[in-house]
Amino acid sequence: MKFLWVGIVVVLVFTKWANGFEEHSFNETELSWLEGYGESKAAVTGVMVGLTLIPGAGAKGAVCLDGTLPGYHLHRGYGSGANSWLIQLEGGGWCNTIRNCAYRKTTRRGSSKFMEKQLLFTGIQS
Incomplete structure (x- = not known):
């Protein structure tokens, strides 16, 4: 039973982590910093x-x-x-x-x- 709960928690954490990449949109400050990197x-x-x-x-x-x-x-x-x-x-x-x-x-x-x-x-x- 303990392994089942650990498995569920791991799946939920991984799902949230993976969705974070899809939903992230850079704000203007982040974009300006990225566009100006190395200049x-x-x-x-x-x-x-x-x-x-x-x-x-x-x-x-x-x-x-x-x-x-x-x-x-x-x-x-x-x-x-x-x-x-x-x-x-x-x-x-x-x-x-x-x-x-x-x-x-x-x-x-x-x-x-x-x-x-x-x-x-x-x-x-x-």
């Missing part, structure tokens, strides 16, 4: 790129989680690279629970209202 803050050079919202997207139903217009950061090339552009699309991914979607609506991953108005393009981008 040097010294002597950062680059170009500031403004946010462009897509005005016609709302009429087609292509909006962020909170209903704001989608946006992107675009840096057009110049000189010999005039036909090369750098485009940054904020990855929203998906949310798999109502709670997670409600949270994402208050971040840059679910609302253009919280996206950076100016973004520093620096380093190697592809």
Whole structure:
């Protein structure tokens, strides 16, 4: 009987532990830390790129989680690279629970209202 209870406890603990990996969603602080890992803050050079919202997207139903217009950061090339552009699309991914979607609506991953108005393009981008 004792082994049965130990087995049940082990299964419950393992199940909770395994589900924790599926349900974990990083908050903005954790994401910022992960995205910036390994970057040097010294002597950062680059170009500031403004946010462009897509005005016609709302009429087609292509909006962020909170209903704001989608946006992107675009840096057009110049000189010999005039036909090369750098485009940054904020990855929203998906949310798999109502709670997670409600949270994402208050971040840059679910609302253009919280996206950076100016973004520093620096380093190697592809």
